[in-house]
Amino acid sequence: xxxxxxxxxxxxxxxxxxxxxxxxxxxxxxxxxxxxxxxxxxxxxxxxxxxxxxxxxxxxxxxxxxxxxxxxxxxxxxxxxxxxxxxxxxxxxxxxxxxxxxxxxxxxxxxxxxxxxxxxxxxxxxxxxxxxxxxxxxxxxxxxxxxxxxxxxxxxxxxxxxxxxxxxxxxxxxxxxxxxxxxxxxxxxxxxxxxxxxxxxxxxxxxxxxxxxxxxxxxxxxxxxxxxxxxxxxxxxxxxxxxxxxxxxxxxxxxxxxxx
DNA sequence: CTCGACTCCTGTTAGC
DNA sequence: TGCTAACAGGAGTCGA
Numbered sequence: 705x706x707x708x709x710x711x712x713x714x715x716x717x718x719x720x721x722x723x724x725x726x727x728x729x730x731x732x733x734x735x736x737x738x739x740x741x742x743x744x745x746x747x748x749x750x751x752x753x754x755x756x757x758x759x760x761x762x763x764x765x766x767x768x769x770x771x772x773x774x775x776x777x778x779x780x781x782x783x784x785x786x787x788x789x790x791x792x793x794x795x796x797x798x799x800x801x802x803x804x805x806x807x808x809x810x811x812x813x814x815x816x817x818x819x820x821x822x823x824x825x826x827x828x829x830x831x832x833x834x835x836x837x838x839x840x841x842x843x844x845x846x847x848x849x850x851x852x853x854x855x856x857x858x859x860x861x862x863x864x865x866x867x868x869x870x871x872x873x874x875x876x877x878x879x880x881x882x883x884x885x886x887x888x889x890x891x892x893x894x895x896x897x898x899x900x901x902x903x904x905x906x907x908x909x910x911x912x913x914x915x916x917x918x919x920x921x922x923x924x925x926x927x928x929x930x931x932x933x934x935x936x937x938x939x940x941x942x943x944x945x946x947x948x949x950x951x952x953x954x955x956x957x958x959x960x961x962x963x964x
Numbered sequence: 965c966t967c968g969a970c971t972c973c974t975g976t977t978a979g980c
Numbered sequence: 981t982g983c984t985a986a987c988a989g990g991a992g993t994c995g996a
Contacts, residue, residue, distance in 0.1 A: 781989045800975055826974045
């Protein structure tokens with residue numbers, strides 16, 4: 705599903721939509737418009753203008769309009785981004801592979817005949833003008849290790865839940881969290897503030913490697929743990945059956961043998 | 965402020 | 981074969 709990694713790939717893909725004049729805006733699904741944004745406002749702000757920059761903070765994609773106004777795009781767990789008919793990521797984990805135009809929730813057409821479009825079967829994403837970027841923590845790709853440690857390794861909450869808290873650090877989703885802690889050999893249920901120095905450094909180091917690997921390999925579903933994230937799945941490292949729990953409201957897989 | 969519980973969305977899948 | 985219930989997770993809200 706789209707986590708920070710996917711949104712970064714979306715951001716790069718959306719750069720081909722920059723500096724092209726917008727001629728039409730389609731937002732047929734009112735539910736998909738957030739924070740009071742209306743189709744009329746989107747038309748007024750975007751028509752005749754162009755996108756000047758594509759930025760990302762966590763799982764939020766921000767397209768800067770050449771007027772200085774901002775368009776925020778969220779993708780939930782099944783949102784896909786198309787530019788000129790081509791998807792940024794062809795096969796999105798947990799989303800549908802069917803080609804169903806009714807799932808198009810937002811689109812802008814350009815004067816050259818192309819378009820930028822969001823398709824989201826389950827409608828958990830959304831579009832809003834002037835998104836509140838500062839409600840999010842620092843972005844996981846650019847946050848310093850020191851700052852990351854200060855934000856994450858505090859309190860009694862389960863470490864996994866901490867990592868998923870977008871106000872602490874923005875961009876980590878369920879699969880990034882599970883893969884990171886599996887590689888770092890840390891039990892996801894450990895209190896976030898209970899790790900010693902070596903363990904903290906291990907988490908930070910593996911988080912950075914996981915991000916780099918996932919971007920290079922095309923998404924957060926490419927992890928080594930991922931094939932085993934099924935009921936009865938076995939640890940790819942040492943073969944024991946994985947523990948399946950709910951932590952931080954999310955299904956969590958971990959190895960009872962090597963994650964402590 | 966912190967934190968867990970709950971709710972929303974709906975296509976897919978597991979199970980009877 | 982056909983139906984139903986469970987499942988997936990990002991994000992917002994609410995109450996203790």
